[in-house]
Amino acid sequence: xxxxxxxxxxxxxxxxxxxxxxxxxxxxxxxxxxxxxxxxxxxxxxxxxxxxxxxxxxxxxxxxxxxxxxxxxxxxxxxxxxxxxxxxxxxxxxxxxxxxxxxxxxxxxxxxxxxxxxxxxxxxxxxxxxxxxxxxxxxxxxxxxxxxxxxxxxxxxxxxxxxxxxxxxxxxxxxxxxxxxxxxxxxxxxxxxxxxxxxxxxxxxxxxxxxxxxxxxxxxxxxxxxxxxxxxxxxxxxxxxxxxxxxxxxxxxxxxxxxxxxxxxxxxxxxxxxxxxxxxxxxxxxxxxxxxxxxxxxxxxxxxxxxxxxxxxxxxxxxxxxxxxxxxxxxxxxxxxxxxxxxxxxxxxxxxxxxxxxxxxxxxxxxxxxxxxxxxxxxxxxxxxxxxxxxxxxxxxxxxxxxxxxxxxxxxxxxxxxxxxxxxxxxxxxxxxxxxxxxxxxxxxxxxxxxxxxxxxxxxxxxxxxxxxxxxxxxxxxxxxxxxxx
Amino acid sequence: xxxxxxxxxxxxxxxxxxxxxxxxxxxxxxxxxxxxxxxxxxxxxxxxxxxxxxxxxxxxxxxxxxxxxxxxxxxxxxxxxxxxxxxxxxxxxxxxxxxxxxxxxxxxxxxxxxxxxxxxxxxxxxxxxxxxxxxxxxxxxxxxxxxxxxxxxxxxxxxxxxxxxxxxxxxxxxxxxxxxxxxxxxxxxxxxxxxxxxxxxxxxxxxxxxxxxxxxxxxxx
Numbered sequence: 093x094x095x096x097x098x099x100x101x102x103x104x105x106x107x108x109x110x111x112x113x114x115x116x117x118x119x120x121x122x123x124x125x126x127x128x129x130x131x132x133x134x135x136x137x138x139x140x141x142x143x144x145x146x147x148x149x150x151x152x153x154x155x156x157x158x159x160x161x162x163x164x165x166x167x168x169x170x171x172x173x174x175x176x177x178x179x180x181x182x183x184x185x186x187x188x189x190x191x192x193x194x195x196x197x198x199x200x201x202x203x204x205x206x207x208x209x210x211x212x213x214x215x216x217x218x219x220x221x222x223x224x225x226x227x228x229x230x231x232x233x234x235x236x237x238x239x240x241x242x243x244x245x246x247x248x249x250x251x252x253x254x255x256x257x258x259x260x261x262x263x264x265x266x267x268x269x270x271x272x273x274x275x276x277x278x279x280x281x282x283x284x285x286x287x288x289x290x291x292x293x294x295x296x297x298x299x300x301x302x303x304x305x306x307x308x309x310x311x312x313x314x315x316x317x318x319x320x321x322x323x324x325x326x327x328x329x330x331x332x333x334x335x336x337x338x339x340x341x342x343x344x345x346x347x348x349x350x351x352x353x354x355x356x357x358x359x360x361x362x363x364x365x366x367x368x369x370x371x372x373x374x375x376x377x378x379x380x381x382x383x384x385x386x387x388x389x390x391x392x393x394x395x396x397x398x399x400x401x402x403x404x405x406x407x408x409x410x411x412x413x414x415x416x417x418x419x420x421x422x423x424x425x426x427x428x429x430x431x432x433x434x435x436x437x438x439x440x441x442x443x444x445x446x447x448x449x450x451x452x453x454x455x456x457x458x459x460x461x462x463x464x465x466x467x468x469x470x471x472x473x474x475x476x477x478x479x480x481x482x483x484x485x486x487x488x489x490x491x492x493x494x495x496x497x498x499x500x501x502x503x504x505x506x507x508x509x510x511x512x513x514x515x516x517x518x519x520x521x522x523x524x525x526x527x528x529x530x531x532x533x534x535x536x537x538x539x540x541x542x543x544x545x546x547x548x549x550x551x552x553x554x555x556x557x558x559x560x561x562x563x564x565x566x567x568x569x570x571x572x573x574x575x576x577x578x
Numbered sequence: 579x580x581x582x583x584x585x586x587x588x589x590x591x592x593x594x595x596x597x598x599x600x601x602x603x604x605x606x607x608x609x610x611x612x613x614x615x616x617x618x619x620x621x622x623x624x625x626x627x628x629x630x631x632x633x634x635x636x637x638x639x640x641x642x643x644x645x646x647x648x649x650x651x652x653x654x655x656x657x658x659x660x661x662x663x664x665x666x667x668x669x670x671x672x673x674x675x676x677x678x679x680x681x682x683x684x685x686x687x688x689x690x691x692x693x694x695x696x697x698x699x700x701x702x703x704x705x706x707x708x709x710x711x712x713x714x715x716x717x718x719x720x721x722x723x724x725x726x727x728x729x730x731x732x733x734x735x736x737x738x739x740x741x742x743x744x745x746x747x748x749x750x751x752x753x754x755x756x757x758x759x760x761x762x763x764x765x766x767x768x769x770x771x772x773x774x775x776x777x778x779x780x781x782x783x784x785x786x787x788x789x790x791x792x793x794x795x796x797x798x799x
Contacts, residue, residue, distance in 0.1 A: 126778075129778075129779070130778075130779055133779045134779075150603065150604075150605045151605055153603050153605075154601060154603045154605045157598075157601035157603055158601065160598055161597075161598040161599070161600065161601060163595070164595045164596060164597050164598040165595070165597050165598075166590055166595065167587050167590040167591050170586075170587065170590075171587070180761075186580075186582045186583035186586055187582060188582045188585055188586060192582055236786065237776070238774045238776040238777065238785055239774075239776035239777075242776070242777070255775070255776060255779075256776070257776055257777065260777075260778075261778050262777055262778045262780070265777050265778075282777050282778065282780040282782050283782050283783075285777055285782075286774060286776075286777065286782040286784070286785060287784070289785075290784060290785060290786060293786065294696065294786075295696075297696075297786070298692060298693070298696045313758055314757075314758050314761045315761075316761055322772070322773050322774055322775075322785070323772055323773070323774045323776075323785035323786045323787065324730060324772040324785060324786040324787020324788070325785065325786040325787075327726075327730050327766065327786075327787060328730065328731075328786055328787075331726045331727055331730060331764075332688075332692075332727065332731075342586065342590075348758070349752055349757055349758045349761075350749060350752065350753065350758075352752075353607070353747070353748040353749040353752070354605055354607075354749070356748070357607070364775070367623070367712075367713050368713035368714075368715060368767070368769045369769070370627070370768065370769055370770050370771070370772060370773055370787070371766060371767065371768060371769075371772075371787065372766070372767035373764070373765075373766050374761070374764065374765040374766070375763070375764055376761040376762065376763060376764070377761075377763045378763070379763065380763050382722045383721070383722055383725065383763060384684060384685075384686065384687055384688055384722065384725040385687075385688035385725040385726050385727045386725070386726050386763055386764065394586075396582075396586045396589075400586060400589035400590055400593075401589075403589070403590055403593050403595075404592075404593050405593070406595070409593075409595070
């Protein structure tokens with residue numbers, strides 16, 4: 093069984109174990125150093141990329157508006173995308189959940205007798221645990237993004253949606269290569285490490301039966317799939333193998349081609365502080381008559397997996413504005429300290445906290461939504477202005493209370509509801525609205541302060557227990573007023 | 579999977595979202611009417627992304643290509659079958675006798691060339707459809723005469739671009755050329771050689787695409 097840096101067994105990482113996972117991560121100085129360094133770097137890069145505040149405001153206003161407009165027409169745009177892709181020769185498939193998506197990809201693979209799939213970076217493929225499911229059928233999935241490749245070699249999982257191997261330093265990467273690759277000489281030279289990855293993967297691109305990728309923007313108007321990357325592995329996966337399968341969440345569709353340039357600029361600057369990435373790949377069809385390369389078949393798999401639940405009301409729908417830049421995690425004080433694995437979900441950090449409840453239900457994710465100080469940094473840097481802190485509060489409410497009238501229950505509605513807590517709150521509400529009872533209560537607290545236990549469960553884990561004062565605020569003010577009168 | 583399709587679409591339609599109108603926010607990316615400024619921004623952007631840029635005119639193009647091939651000690655060059663400067667490329671590569679250059683013309687299905695393209699070719703030469711000054715970007719529009727892998731698989735990509743095709747920004751380019759009416763199989767924007775910062779945020783070039791990008795800027799205005 094493989095282990096992550098923080099010593100928690102990867103297979104056991106799950107949002108239900110968030111507290112233990114976070115504790116383990118906090119106690120790992122190497123992990124914390126790796127994340128601190130990476131987050132400082134990425135924050136700095138973003139700041140430089142948005143050096144003009146007026147320009148930043150403009151592009152974020154526009155990006156938010158574009159995403160909201162496209163979501164407001166989502167069902168129509170999905171149908172338009174399907175029609176235009178189909179006319180272009182791209183085969184469109186719909187999957188309600190991970191199981192259906194894997195079945196679609198398995199069927200395509202088996203029809204081609206595929207033994208290997210070479211993959212570009214796709215968080216949606218992580219979401220459906222594609223590699224694991226294909227392995228069961230004897231189909232090898234190979235990650236080709238450098239970070240994903242390193243993580244896969246180690247049996248590890250990505251800890252960041254943009255920089256998957258961010259939790260490892262170069263020593264740890266060299267160790268991973270040494271453990272898993274023949275004839276590798278350990279080195280701390282990053283160029284050499286990258287060249288090792290390049291040379292080991294080159295033959296795989298050459299041989300692979302199928303290439304699989306994610307999608308950054310799917311353009312309804314033209315039936316075009318846009319992919320953002322720096323390495324060229326995305327181009328390799330979508331160009332060299334005879335079959336290309338693209339998989340994406342249903343929310344990634346945009347209405348017009350002209351929606352793409354501002355979103356692309358907002359994405360790359362927010363993610364890595366780059367004005368533009370090395371490659372922007374726009375795919376509109378499989379190989380056409382007479383063309384000499386490119387896949388003969390292109391498939392698009394549209395995945396729901398809980399997204400339609402987030403779509404149900406206008407407030408929650410904002411979750412789907414996300415363009416997956418990762419800026420919210422880069423600026424999150426919680427993520428920076430515990431890293432990506434501790435969340436136990438495919439999408440970590442602030443965006444993970446608000447999207448995972450729709451994918452996995454509130455039963456499993458109820459601890460994640462409370463793991464925030466609501467400091468607001470995530471909302472402040474979000475290029476499409478998702479109000480993440482408000483969304484967290486909304487989800488906390490949904491986890492504690494029944495749905496609002498006329499609203500269907502969320503998956504895992506009331507998962508965090510507690511009779512004792514609810515009773516205590518009702519009691520407090522009664523006391524707070526009945527002055528005599530309230531004063532009786534505070535008076536007894538001052539009299540019985542010696543009885544206050546020093547151990548108050550989680551509260552006193554990192555705090556001292558509160559000590560009631562010997563006089564209540566009411567008593568003090570009363571005394572002062574009497575003093576003034578006399 | 580039409581059941582899944584209908585189930586997803588009906589869940590979305592049940593939400594009954596109110597369609598939002600086209601936004602009125604105006605956002606202006608970098609723009610200039612000054613040809614000199616535009617040229618300079620294009621060069622600066624590409625240089626910052628680690629591309630080599632060589633400026634030349636049509637007459638000297640032949641020599642420029644020869645010099646690149648000789649100085650980089652390339653021995654096998656892949657090229658397409660047509661394009662405005664195709665004859666210059668052919669002339670340049672054929673005129674090199676010592677050392678002799680082997681050219682591989684991409685004129686048949688990739689399955690027949692795949693191994694050579696992956697293992698033997700040092701550089702692929704292509705034309706560009708346009709350039710974007712804002713970000714220092716080449717716009718490739720691969721087609722029958724210059725297939726997609728020509729600019730991708732060899733370790734060096736030599737790109738020919740006419741100065742007159744450089745526009746201010748990406749949005750302007752797709753609007754003026756009405757891309758939405760005739761999207762080809764593939765368009766690629768290229769801004770530098772392949773790179774990654776996946777290991778400890780350290781930038782390294784030559785991840786999976788070309789490790790070198792040489793841009794020949796043909797001064798045609």
